[in-house]
Amino acid sequence: MPTMNIIQAVNDALSIEMRREPKMVLLGEDIGKFGGVFRATSGLFEEFGGDRVIDTPLAEGGIIGAAIGMALYGLRPVPEIQFADFIFPAFDQIVNELAKFRYRSGGQYPCPVVIRTPYGGGIRGGHYHSQSPEALFIHTPGLKVVIPSNPYDAKGLLLSAMRQNDPLLFMEPKRIYRASRGEVPEGDYTVPLGKAKLVREGDQVTLIGYGSMVPILEEAAEKAAADGISVEVIDLRTLLPFDLETLITSIKKTGRGVVVHEAPKTAGFGAELVASICERAMQYLEAPIQRVCGFDIPFPYTLEHEYMPNSDRILSAVHTTLEW
Amino acid sequence: MTDRSGAANTEPLVQILDDDGVLLEGVEAPNLPDADLVALFDTMVLTRAMDDRMMRLQRQGRLGFYMKSLGEEATHLAVYALREDDWVLPSYREQGAWFWRGYKVSTFVDQMHGNERDPIKGRQMPVHHSAAELNMVSISSPVGTQIPQAVGIAMAMQLAKTDRVALTYFGEGTSSSGDFHVAMNLAGVRKAPVIFFCRNNGWAISVPRSKQSAGASFASRAAGYGMPGVRVDGNDLLAIIQVTREAVARARRGDGPTLIEAVTYRIEGHSSSDDPSVYRDAAEPEAWKKRDPLDRFRNYLTQKGLMTPGLEAQMETKHHDAITAAIAACDHTAAPPVEDLFDEVFEQLPWHLVEQRAQLLAYPRVRSPHKH
Numbered sequence A: 001m002p003t004m005n006i007i008q009a010v011n012d013a014l015s016i017e018m019r020r021e022p023k024m025v026l027l028g029e030d031i032g033k034f035g036g037v038f039r040a041t042s043g044l045f046e047e048f049g050g051d052r053v054i055d056t057p058l059a060e061g062g063i064i065g066a067a068i069g070m071a072l073y074g075l076r077p078v079p080e081i082q083f084a085d086f087i088f089p090a091f092d093q094i095v096n097e098l099a100k101f102r103y104r105s106g107g108q109y110p111c112p113v114v115i116r117t118p119y120g121g122g123i124r125g126g127h128y129h130s131q132s133p134e135a136l137f138i139h140t141p142g143l144k145v146v147i148p149s150n151p152y153d154a155k156g157l158l159l160s161a162m163r164q165n166d167p168l169l170f171m172e173p174k175r176i177y178r179a180s181r182g183e184v185p186e187g188d189y190t191v192p193l194g195k196a197k198l199v200r201e202g203d204q205v206t207l208i209g210y211g212s213m214v215p216i217l218e219e220a221a222e223k224a225a226a227d228g229i230s231v232e233v234i235d236l237r238t239l240l241p242f243d244l245e246t247l248i249t250s251i252k253k254t255g256r257g258v259v260v261h262e263a264p265k266t267a268g269f270g271a272e273l274v275a276s277i278c279e280r281a282m283q284y285l286e287a288p289i290q291r292v293c294g295f296d297i298p299f300p301y302t303l304e305h306e307y308m309p310n311s312d313r314i315l316s317a318v319h320t321t322l323e324w
Numbered sequence B: 001m002t003d004r005s006g007a008a009n010t011e012p013l014v015q016i017l018d019d020d021g022v023l024l025e026g027v028e029a030p031n032l033p034d035a036d037l038v039a040l041f042d043t044m045v046l047t048r049a050m051d052d053r054m055m056r057l058q059r060q061g062r063l064g065f066y067m068k069s070l071g072e073e074a075t076h077l078a079v080y081a082l083r084e085d086d087w088v089l090p091s092y093r094e095q096g097a098w099f100w101r102g103y104k105v106s107t108f109v110d111q112m113h114g115n116e117r118d119p120i121k122g123r124q125m126p127v128h129h130s131a132a133e134l135n136m137v138s139i140s141s142p143v144g145t146q147i148p149q150a151v152g153i154a155m156a157m158q159l160a161k162t163d164r165v166a167l168t169y170f171g172e173g174t175s176s177s178g179d180f181h182v183a184m185n186l187a188g189v190r191k192a193p194v195i196f197f198c199r200n201n202g203w204a205i206s207v208p209r210s211k212q213s214a215g216a217s218f219a220s221r222a223a224g225y226g227m228p229g230v231r232v233d234g235n236d237l238l239a240i241i242q243v244t245r246e247a248v249a250r251a252r253r254g255d256g257p258t259l260i261e262a263v264t265y266r267i268e269g270h271s272s273s274d275d276p277s278v279y280r281d282a283a284e285p286e287a288w289k290k291r292d293p294l295d296r297f298r299n300y301l302t303q304k305g306l307m308t309p310g311l312e313a314q315m316e317t318k319h320h321d322a323i324t325a326a327i328a329a330c331d332h333t334a335a336p337p338v339e340d341l342f343d344e345v346f347e348q349l350p351w352h353l354v355e356q357r358a359q360l361l362a363y364p365r366v367r368s369p370h371k372h
Helices: A006-020 A044-048 A060-073 A088-098 A134-138 A151-162 A213-226 A244-254 A269-284 A311-322 B034-059 B073-081 B095-101 B105-113 B146-159 B178-190 B219-225 B237-252 B283-289 B293-303 B309-332 B338-342 B351-362
Strands: A003-005 A024-028 A053-055 A076-080 A114-119 A144-146 A168-173 A181-183 A197-200 A205-209 A231-235 A238-240 A257-264 A290-294 B087-089 B166-171 B194-200 B229-233 B258-263
Touching (some): A006 A044, A006 A168, A088 B178, A134 A144, A134 A238, A197 A213, A205 A213, A205 A244, A213 A257, A257 A269, B034 B095, B034 B293, B073 B095, B146 B178, B219 B258, B229 B237, B237 B293
Parallel strands (some): A076 A114, A205 A231, B229 B258
């Protein structure tokens, strides 16, 4: 089985689906001959040509607006937004148009657009190449949101995403785009949407995260194990609709939880996870669920590693829940 | 003709008829069958009748909202230049385009009421129609969003190697939005088969044309995007059909997009919530009434022996009867079923919507304070 990083896995998924689905079209900035600034579409322009791998003018609202039109007409567009930080010129098209088309037309106009975008910090990107805006989109009825944490899931989840019929935001953890490597089957396979993955079993505390935080959770779990603490790690994979059942099952077992994301804490997705768990499993909780998140400040440049959640911070939260 | 840019707009304006509906000297009328000429007039009569009746219903408190198009009816019929398999992305003030493409009076009135027969299930305000079977795309309130979508549809048509085209409507106010410029640029670069139809009706709610753009015209913006821009008398149906036909032919040939600016005037308010007396001189709409598109086209048809007062009265009676029947049919309709409220957010209900629907259905039903 070949070893790939996340970029190669994404590229492989796009290539497989472009061959399988003649209605699929890629569009975005620099995705053609250049193969994308992260090389996720490398080689696709050469294989499928400029009609299906479209370099667009530099305007995100136009990329998503045009992708919507293509989907209304029956194509399967997969636009790329170069960085999640640049998605906001397209926010109106995503929130008011893409997410609502099927509903507002009484089911006449499904709009299956899969938007790919790299997100998150840790790459010396400052404010505008580091943000994690997932909560804004999870809060928009009509959008699905998926974030893989490793090459195997990236390929399988992206193939699933491109074969379902709802608008979907596929956020790629660019910090571990190349650092995360693993065995990826050749050819076609899918990973189901809406299912979390149990990354590590444990029985004292449940760590919940997604994307680039998953390796950090595993690192924290190792450190906890060295302290004699048994930690369970769950990779959410799909943020909407999220796999609450897996979370509840784990919390019922451990009675303690820590939710982790890079995005700012206040009104972040972690708050929703904590509230949803409390609504259903309050009686199983031995301690309040802790949140380890980005701070409520713009993403900084020089001190970005002070901003980002790390394994020591997570370990500290693990101790807080145990010592409650 | 002057528009709100001031006295001396020297850019050419395509006209076929003068203000009295007489063929201008040296100008040839576009070739249309007599039956189509009459049918187009009939659609304008229907549009005016519907506007009148729906605004009355709104004033009676039976509709939440309405938007009239008095004086702009001719612009709606640019769609005459299209085929059935072409696509239209309307804004919210092109009622006649819907009727011409085959949208039923009863469906229109059901949508106004948001009732159980409304094709969009009571999910949007009045005048936000959607008719996939007519290739008419769902309307949304944020202005301009449909313009890049039209380019995407046109690009998809191009990719499929069809000779179909997409036509999108918007107002001159919308041409200030980012979506307009982004879409024009993309269409120019891709040579997409799209027609950008700008209804310059002089007013964006309360903001006059002069405060919308410092450009001499809206059509002139096309040059910056590498496409032709055409300024046409928006109250001259024949001129509109002629320039739209040319733009459609150009798009079908693979020569790319065209921007059409139809110079017209919004005689009444922006919507039922508006009051133009606060911000504009009442003499202005009065002056424009002398260029009324129905009057001009009626005179033209009368000269050709295609229209008589009797025939027009028959048309009016027919349409008013149909509208009356459609309104009466809404007296006995229910609201869309509450069970359907969660449908079509996604293709299938995810668990959290299953749960929320069950919660809603377990509550006592809320009686709507509004009539349906």
